[in-house]
Amino acid sequence: MIKMENVRKVYDTGKIEVEALRGIDLHIKKSDFVTVIGPSGSGKSTLMNIMGCLDKPTTGEYKLNGQNIKNMNDNELSELRNKEIGFVFQNFNLLPYASAYENVEMPLLFAGIGGKKRKEKVEYILDKVALGDRMDHKPNELSGGQKQRVAIARALVNNPNIILADEPTGNLDSKSGREIMELFVDLWKEGNTIIMITHDHRVSQCSQRIIEIIDGKIYE
Amino acid sequence: MFIKNIAQVFRELSKQKLRTLLTLFGIFWGTTAVILLLTFGTAVKANSSKTMHGMGESICVIWAGRTSISYGGFPKGRNLSFYKDDAQYLKEQVQLIDDISPQYTRQVPVKVNNKKQNFNINAVWPEFKEMRNMVPRGGSRFINPIDMEKRRRVVFIGNEVEKTMFGDEDAVGKLMYINGTPFTVVGVIIEKEQDGSYNGRDKDAIFMPTSTYLSIYGDRFVDNLVARAKDVNKTEQMKKAIVAAMAKKYRFSEEDTQALPIWDTTEADQFLNIFFNGFTIFLGIVGVMTLIVGGIGIANIMYVIVEERTSEIGVKRAIGAKKRVILMQYLVETFAIAAAGSVSGFLFSVVLIWGINQAPIEEFVGVLILNPAIAVTTIIIISIITLVAGWGPAKRASTLDPVVAINS
Numbered sequence: 001m002i003k004m005e006n007v008r009k010v011y012d013t014g015k016i017e018v019e020a021l022r023g024i025d026l027h028i029k030k031s032d033f034v035t036v037i038g039p040s041g042s043g044k045s046t047l048m049n050i051m052g053c054l055d056k057p058t059t060g061e062y063k064l065n066g067q068n069i070k071n072m073n074d075n076e077l078s079e080l081r082n083k084e085i086g087f088v089f090q091n092f093n094l095l096p097y098a099s100a101y102e103n104v105e106m107p108l109l110f111a112g113i114g115g116k117k118r119k120e121k122v123e124y125i126l127d128k129v130a131l132g133d134r135m136d137h138k139p140n141e142l143s144g145g146q147k148q149r150v151a152i153a154r155a156l157v158n159n160p161n162i163i164l165a166d167e168p169t170g171n172l173d174s175k176s177g178r179e180i181m182e183l184f185v186d187l188w189k190e191g192n193t194i195i196m197i198t199h200d201h202r203v204s205q206c207s208q209r210i211i212e213i214i215d216g217k218i219y220e
Numbered sequence: 221m222f223i224k225n226i227a228q229v230f231r232e233l234s235k236q237k238l239r240t241l242l243t244l245f246g247i248f249w250g251t252t253a254v255i256l257l258l259t260f261g262t263a264v265k266a267n268s269s270k271t272m273h274g275m276g277e278s279i280c281v282i283w284a285g286r287t288s289i290s291y292g293g294f295p296k297g298r299n300l301s302f303y304k305d306d307a308q309y310l311k312e313q314v315q316l317i318d319d320i321s322p323q324y325t326r327q328v329p330v331k332v333n334n335k336k337q338n339f340n341i342n343a344v345w346p347e348f349k350e351m352r353n354m355v356p357r358g359g360s361r362f363i364n365p366i367d368m369e370k371r372r373r374v375v376f377i378g379n380e381v382e383k384t385m386f387g388d389e390d391a392v393g394k395l396m397y398i399n400g401t402p403f404t405v406v407g408v409i410i411e412k413e414q415d416g417s418y419n420g421r422d423k424d425a426i427f428m429p430t431s432t433y434l435s436i437y438g439d440r441f442v443d444n445l446v447a448r449a450k451d452v453n454k455t456e457q458m459k460k461a462i463v464a465a466m467a468k469k470y471r472f473s474e475e476d477t478q479a480l481p482i483w484d485t486t487e488a489d490q491f492l493n494i495f496f497n498g499f500t501i502f503l504g505i506v507g508v509m510t511l512i513v514g515g516i517g518i519a520n521i522m523y524v525i526v527e528e529r530t531s532e533i534g535v536k537r538a539i540g541a542k543k544r545v546i547l548m549q550y551l552v553e554t555f556a557i558a559a560a561g562s563v564s565g566f567l568f569s570v571v572l573i574w575g576i577n578q579a580p581i582e583e584f585v586g587v588l589i590l591n592p593a594i595a596v597t598t599i600i601i602i603s604i605i606t607l608v609a610g611w612g613p614a615k616r617a618s619t620l621d622p623v624v625a626i627n628s
């Protein structure tokens with residue numbers, strides 16, 4: 001599903017070049033649950049962004065479902081993100097003026113999915129993350145854990161092949177964090193492919209496979 | 221979704237009240253300025269050509285002058301005169317002439333009942349009517365060819381003459397003693413606006429057939445001629461041909477500009493056209509400038525909004541929004557702001573135009589009419605300015621690096 005060969009990422013900040021990834025070789029199969037750990041600044045988010053097609057490697061090959069990212073234009077990458085990938089961010093990143101329902105609906109709007117089908121999907125997925133009774137709430141009317149569940153619902157709603165979560169429990173208290181982790185484990189058990197960055201070692205114990213990144217290199 | 225976004229724009233705008241207020245006011249005022257100024261310019265132009273045309277449209281008034289070049293054995297400084305048959309002569313000689321009429325003028329005492337007053341009488345041909353816009357009031361007429369042929373003692377009078385001599389009574393069909401000779405009034409001119417004139421205003425004058433006039437007064441000289449070309453655009457050629465024909469008859473140089481002074485109202489029309497078009501364009505530019513300032517304000521506000529929503533834009537891109545979706549969103553939002561300003565400007569203009577039309581200034585500017593061409597022009601100008609104003613911010617929003625944007 002995910003195949004990286006000698007992926008390097010260099011950030012050219014003008015004065016200095018930062019080599020965030022220094023030759024990553026990685027293979028992730030369908031229905032894996034992978035956690036990525038490592039110190040701050042080691043390149044975890046950079047790797048995640050490349051896996052999620054938000055960014056391209058400076059050198060090296062990245063193939064998603066056998067398709068080489070290098071040859072795709074911005075429109076094709078947007079479509080790929082919309083259909084194949086679900087992002088969950090540390091800061092939830094919900095639209096503040098939109099209700100839970102509208103936030104979850106958004107990927108379907110970009111996918112051009114019609115009214116009735118859209119409604120079914122959104123309601124189904126919000127039920128699934130136990131927010132069926134909070135659909136009309138704005139983000140500022142929800143707790144941190146509830147916000148992250150909305151974000152997860154948004155990531156799931158278009159049935160992606162991969163869910164990418166960058167420190168999804170980083171901004172939550174431990175109780176909400178545990179609940180969110182349980183949700184991810186449930187999703188994995190249903191067959192979803194999950195790749196998650198975390199600082200929390202207890203969290204990584206839940207996963208099948210742990211990848212450690214130090215200084216832009218992978219250690220397993 | 222769109223509605224939601226636009227509602228959000230207005231919410232974000234409300235956070236920057238002063239800036240938004242100034243910008244909306246800029247667009248509002250710009251719209252009002254463009255519409256009002258264009259409407260004003262158009263109305264003033266229409267009004268002034270209306271009063272100009274009280275004199276007659278594209279006509280030439282020709283006088284006999286004094287030679288300024290010695291020619292054919294004659295010294296310069298010779299006074300020229302028109303004679304009775306000159307009008308007929310020119311009509312036969314110059315093909316370009318459509319209508320021509322001689323005009324004799326003299327001041328005479330007029331008496332009706334016990335009222336006595338001096339008036340200008342003008343002896344002319346029936347052709348004079350069309351050339352000089354002598355429009356008879358309903359139920360009356362100008363002098364006609366039969367009057368000419370039979371030397372009828374009939375007159376066509378100015379509306380002020382009627383008022384002075386007959387008071388509130390209708391003069392048509394009544395008698396009027398001119399130098400003691402009774403004349404029947406056959407027509408009264410309608411009230412008209414007249415800026416230009418020679419021999420006084422038409423409303424104060426009396427008109428009679430040349431045949432009748434000559435049988436009574438027997439003038440040797442014609443005071444002036446009035447002529448009109450078959451084709452307005454050939455007026456210049458007609459004037460040249462008239463000068464040439466008269467130069468041949470009275471033996472003066474065709475180059476002599478003093479011999480035959482001609483007042484060509486076409487020139488005035490053209491000048492007025494250029495002047496008022498320039499005036500309208502100038503007013504339009506002033507309005508457009510105001511709109512451009514408003515447009516800069518909109519661009520500024522949109523940049524601030526994009527800046528504030530950077531992270532949101534990043535998220536949208538991450539979950540699959542294509543660049544053009546983001547671009548469109550911000551363009552539509554820019555148009556929503558511009559629409560809010562310009563619709564209110566539009567309504568305000570309509571009210572203002574209505575208000576101005578109530579004021580007693582019609583004589584100077586005429587009636588203001590917000591014609592569709594002006595409305596459409598204004599909408600097009602606003603749309604272009606809005607598109608230009610919104611393009612930069614929208615382009616920036618759509619080309620943000622999603623990774624950087626999300627983390628901002």
Ligand SMILES: Nc1ncnc2c1ncn2[C@@H]1O[C@H](COP(=O)(O)OP(=O)(O)O)[C@@H](O)[C@H]1O
Nearest residue numbers: 011013018020039040041042043044045046047
């Ligand atoms: N957009 C960027 N421009 C320049 N340097 C960057 C950028 N993003 C990340 N980096 C650098 O790349 C390295 C890896 O960053 P990141 O992947 O965010 O690490 P982590 O997520 O593990 O904390 C860091 O040194 C960071 O400063």
Ligand SMILES: [Mg+2]
Nearest residue numbers: 044045046166
């Ligand atoms: Mg990180």
